[in-house]
């Protein structure tokens with residue numbers, strides 16, 4: 001069996017009702033937002049919002065990412081350190097600029113701010129990538145014991161491209177045949193679950209290798225409950 005399907009088929013889903021609820025809250029919010037464009041794909045809810053950050057805000061965040069960069073950590077290291085080779089870092093949530101942007105993301109999605117994880121910056125230089133993965137947690141993995149008490153399952157992901165990339169670095173939803181090129185200031189938002197609250201295997205996605213240039217993104221993941 002495709003090992004990627006195993007969690008989908010067999011893992012317990014204690015947050016199913018909460019995933020369904022936040023799915024609906026954000027879906028309604030985005031449907032009412034003329035700036036949010038839904039990608040015409042079957043099988044997952046993915047939206048793009050242009051000019052979510054202005055060029056100066058992007059530059060300011062790029063500097064914050066550079067100042068905080070350290071090798072990415074992963075929940076599961078089984079795949080080896082080449083799995084996610086970008087640099088990532090938590091940013092200072094006390095910084096008023098970071099606060100403002102986090103609030104703007106919360107507001108756009110209509111998500112309870114307390115459900116949001118700290119925004120993370122990521123930098124990929126040429127050759128670096130984030131191989132195909134799902135943002136939701138596999139509830140049969142060891143790390144789940146920690147995550148279940150830290151806000152539970154991940155629901156929506158918001159990711160903002162801080163720059164254009166010369167070549168490569170697309171975000172590919174590999175099961176959907178969707179490849180999204182980085183575009184400065186664009187925010188991608190997707191539901192990691194199906195409308196019924198089941199983690200959605202079809203949200204499998206990769207940050208493809210950067211071929212030329214450097215790629216900067218910030219990511220904010222939302223849980224189903226208060227993140228702690």
Ligand SMILES: O=C(O)CCC(=O)C(=O)O
Pocket residue numbers: 130135159169170171172205206207208217219
């Ligand atoms: O860099 C990308 O395009 C994808 C990043 C990603 O998947 C993540 O941060 O969860």
Ligand SMILES: [Fe+2]
Pocket residue numbers: 133134135205
């Ligand atoms: Fe991801």
